[in-house]
Amino acid sequence: MVKGQRRMPRVYLIRHGETEWSLNGRHTGVSDIPLTENGEKIVEEMGPRVIGHGKLINPEHLRHILISPRQRAQRTAELLFGDNKPTNCKFQTEPDVGEWDYGAYEGMLSKDIKKEKPDWSIWDDGCPPGETPGETPQQMSDRVDRVIAKVRAIHEEAEKTAATPEEIDYSDVIIFSHGHFSRCFIARWCDLPLKTGYHIAADPGGLAVLGYQHMSLQEPSLLGLNWYTEDALQRR
Template structure:
């Protein structure tokens, strides 16, 4: 097998929205980016996206994008100066955790209704359970690893995959990528507009790893 650099997955959280600032649970609600959110994504694109940069469009074999406008807009802002927008798939599999009865509520408001509630253990009534969320994320991970195998073992696709999605989704995906129980996601941070890089250790696809966590344009 020819030596190839390890494939990567770029996990992008959409830029700031009014509800992300306020701390409201934003699942199915189609909330737009704020002006600040647009600036965040453009700053990240300027520093990280482009030929010869960390995220080189020609190295992306595909991008999974949540259909919510805050994610879809983030994707197009990231590549607005690219010669060609990477191939991408709008998919509900990359949507945010369905918050059900708790959509639009603050954590404090949820706890007033249901004392002791923990999203990572209890899920969301009227929305997705912990098991449903884990199953959905595990399925999209399988699809990503299929692309990575085609690149690493066959050289038939480009090196990298990207997901442009949401905060809880990204934390769940990062947790499941390295094989931890979903409730360990509470230990991770994923700021609005931030990027996490997932890959593999020791030149084998059998050892999924976290390469960089929560890269933000504010820190670059």
């Protein structure tokens, strides 16, 4: 990054670590499944590599941290920061960053759902209505858009109040969430249809970096997926 050049704010989107259900592919929405021992270890080891001065996530740049209510996301946030929890930002449990509500499909495998509905796709069909209704693609898109609007409002406010590049409130945001939510968020952040999320990977414990190109809040972009280096980000 050129000295004196304004640094654009970022969103760090982190999927929770490994669970038993993520290992076997079960749809895990509202079920409160804990991390596996291996999942906890991976997140713990990741923290020191990505958080700190000169690393991918600089704590001084963070202003807001949004966390899904589910324990697998809460625990991931706790383990990632360890004893280095930043003091200059707000930690907020945010229901809107929770996973897609699968309704009657909760805990099921896609192959089992397709035994009854061979052409079923969550991206087209969502989850079934009935006694245990899940979310439709439109409901999911609307919810993700609410989160994006909240994040962009944070970034816009920082842009308005920064008198110089040196005084800018970096206003970085971290979201601790889930697989389908992350894929939907990335698609909608880039102004793409929700269904585009089908082509995006969000690994357990994976970290995506979103932000803007050409120093403009009007050009939201995906900067990195499931890992990225600070040097590459600075070239954006």
